Amino acid sequence: MTLLPVDQALERILDGVKALPGESVRIEDAGGRVLANPLSAMRTQPPFHASAMDGYAVRAEDVQTPRGLRLRVIGESAAGNRFHGVVGIGEAVRIFTGAPVPEGADTILIQENATSLDDGFIEATSSVAIGRHIRKAGLDFHDGDVVLEQGRLLGPAGIGLAAAAGHAHLSVTERPLVAIIATGDELVRPGETCGPDQIVASNGFAIGALAKNDGARVLDLGIVNDNSAAISAAVRKAADAGAHVLVTLGGASVGARDLVRQALLEAGMSLDFWKIAMRPGKPLMFGRLGEMRVLGLPGNPVSSLVCAQLFLRPLVARLGQRNHTPDLRAAVLATPLRENDERRDYIRASVAAGPEGLIATPFPLQDSSMLTTLAAANALIVREPGAPAAEPGSRCRVLMLG
Ligand SMILES: Nc1nc2c(c(=O)[nH]1)N[C@H]1C(S)=C(S)[C@@H](COP(=O)(O)OP(=O)(O)OC[C@H]3O[C@@H](n4cnc5c(N)ncnc54)[C@H](O)[C@@H]3O)O[C@H]1N2
Ligand code: MOO
Numbered sequence: 001m002t003l004l005p006v007d008q009a010l011e012r013i014l015d016g017v018k019a020l021p022g023e024s025v026r027i028e029d030a031g032g033r034v035l036a037n038p039l040s041a042m043r044t045q046p047p048f049h050a051s052a053m054d055g056y057a058v059r060a061e062d063v064q065t066p067r068g069l070r071l072r073v074i075g076e077s078a079a080g081n082r083f084h085g086v087v088g089i090g091e092a093v094r095i096f097t098g099a100p101v102p103e104g105a106d107t108i109l110i111q112e113n114a115t116s117l118d119d120g121f122i123e124a125t126s127s128v129a130i131g132r133h134i135r136k137a138g139l140d141f142h143d144g145d146v147v148l149e150q151g152r153l154l155g156p157a158g159i160g161l162a163a164a165a166g167h168a169h170l171s172v173t174e175r176p177l178v179a180i181i182a183t184g185d186e187l188v189r190p191g192e193t194c195g196p197d198q199i200v201a202s203n204g205f206a207i208g209a210l211a212k213n214d215g216a217r218v219l220d221l222g223i224v225n226d227n228s229a230a231i232s233a234a235v236r237k238a239a240d241a242g243a244h245v246l247v248t249l250g251g252a253s254v255g256a257r258d259l260v261r262q263a264l265l266e267a268g269m270s271l272d273f274w275k276i277a278m279r280p281g282k283p284l285m286f287g288r289l290g291e292m293r294v295l296g297l298p299g300n301p302v303s304s305l306v307c308a309q310l311f312l313r314p315l316v317a318r319l320g321q322r323n324h325t326p327d328l329r330a331a332v333l334a335t336p337l338r339e340n341d342e343r344r345d346y347i348r349a350s351v352a353a354g355p356e357g358l359i360a361t362p363f364p365l366q367d368s369s370m371l372t373t374l375a376a377a378n379a380l381i382v383r384e385p386g387a388p389a390a391e392p393g394s395r396c397r398v399l400m401l402g
Contacts, residue, residue: 003277005385006310006344012272013286013293013311019321020174020244027163030154033172034215034320039148042166045140048100051077053133056092056114056122057105060130070121077102092122101134108133141165151322153215176245176319178211178312179219179238180204183231183251183260184299187223202371203249203304207297210308211247214316214324219243226251231263239267239292244319246292247312250299252283260296261285269294277385279343280368281307300368306346306380309401327400328382331358333392340387348377351398360398377401 004012022036051057062071071092077083079098087093087104095101095108110133113126141147147165152158154172162170187201188194201223208218219241224234231251238246251260252274261274269287274296276284280303285296295312297304310326317324331351349362360381363373379398390396 001275003275003282003342004273006276006278009273009276009278009284009286010311010314013295013315014318017293017315017318020176020319022171022173024169024171027159027168027170030162030170030172031156031159032212032215033154033170033175034322035148035150035152035154035158036171036173036321038146038150039152039162039165039167039170041141041143041145041147044138044143045164046098046135046137048082049137050135051095051097051099051101051108051133052135053108053110054096055108055110055112055133057083057087057095057101058092058107058109058124058128059087059089059105060107060128060132062090062092063107063109063124063128065127070117070123073120073122075102106130106134151320153320153322173320173322176211176216176316177219177241177243178208178216178245178247178316179221179241179243180207180211180247180249181221181231181234181238182223182249183226184223185226185257187250189223203297203299203301206301206305206371207247207249207308207312210305211312211316214313215320215322216245216316226257226259228259228263228266231260232267235264235267235289239289243292245312245315246289246294247308248294248296249304250297252285252296252298254283264289264294264296277343278307278310279341279345281310281346282343284311286311298368301371302348302368302374305374309380309399310346327402329358329379329398329400331360331379331381331396331398332356333381333390333394333396334359334361335392337362337381337383337387337390337396339389340383340385342385344385345383345387346380346399347383348373349379349381349398350377351379351400358398360396 075083076094077099082100083102114122182204221234224230251258269289271287274285283298287294314324347362349360382397
């Protein structure tokens with residue numbers, strides 16, 4: 001059977017996705033949200049020519065031959081309290097960082113380069129180039145400038161900029177709701193006692209963290225036993241909650257206990273594809289259940305997270321009116337790699353800067369159960385289907401893990 005190539009799988013997952021509508025939120029609640037519209041500045045920053053340093057506002061021509069030149073200090077300009085007069089020849093105004101530069105002055109003499117004399121005069125101890133240490137009005141942005149693009153995932157800098165631009169509320173897209181169901185009789189929650197044949201469920205937490213990081217809400221429906229009725233009940237809960245995406249974990253393969261696909265089909269899912277040309281992650285499944293998109297991720301922890309990286313992230317992004325751009329870079333291999341089979345391979349690696357670019361060192365063990373190597377990896381080497389054996393020093397492509 002020819003397996004579906006990774007790129008086509010992604011196209012089919014994203015096909016017809018409608019972006020969620022916008023809503024207005026307070027700026028203090030907008031971190032991690034996605035801007036629904038371009039954001040224009042409602043003011044100019046700085047709104048006036050401002051001093052970037054503590055010192056004296058002077059006329060540059062007065063401090064070109066500084067030694068011995070005395071300047072009379074005629075007032076003070078502080079942030080929030082400007083000096084209203086004009087700086088004339090031989091005059092200076094005491095000024096502080098962020099304060100408006102008074103009229104007549106064109107340069108800031110920092111206080112380290114001025115000696116204060118007893119009688120209200122200062123003496124410059126160094127010459128200063130004209131315009132030095134002055135932030136021109138509008139240096140950062142002007143009223144009406146688009147300061148943030150639509151689709152921006154708002155992190156600390158974006159939030160700060162939006163606030164500085166005068167916005168108390170922001171229009172952001174509704175957050176996609178990602179429901180997660182972990183399946184398997186062998187699974188217990190972290191902190192619970194494991195029976196002799198059990199392991200701790202980790203995938204749901206990892207996928208939940210990934211989705212939240214990309215601006216989604218997560219509905220964790222917990223662990224469901226390998227039992228069709230229980231799986232169907234959890235699927236109904238996801239649909240009733242209005243999940244935009246349902247992620248199932250495990251039970252995707254061909255074993256007799258791999259019941260997820262059947263349960264979903266019985267619940268009315270139309271299957272788009274099952275199994276793709278990818279390692280790890282071959283048993284990936286995708287379908288639609290009403291408005292809900294269903295991603296059936298393989299149970300192996302690395303397979304599920306690599307699939308989430310490649311397919312869930314772009315889906316969450318698209319729902320939020322955002323584009324997800326994978327960080328693909330060129331690198332050279334540090335160690336040899338065997339020839340590849342018909343699946344695109346994503347090999348956990350450590351990528352570091354070398355003298356002539358990035359060097360990718362694959363981890364020697366690539367078993368898809370091993371989270372230690374995934375947590376240690378900062379990139380995945382992407383090997384195309386049928387790629388020939390590669391020697392150290394040969395070029396490769398790496399997907400950086402954010
Ligand atoms: N005969 C074949 N066997 C398998 C094939 C195949 O093509 N033919 N594919 C293999 C590949 S590739 C993968 S990947 C796995 C995927 O299997 P499932 O999606 O059915 O996953 P499970 O069997 O339920 O679990 C696999 C593995 O992962 C552990 N697991 C499951 N859920 C979690 C969780 N939430 N947290 C942590 N670990 C989890 C589970 O205990 C198993 O060890 O199938 C291969 N088999
Ligand atoms: O595709 Mo499985 O994900 O190789 O372990």
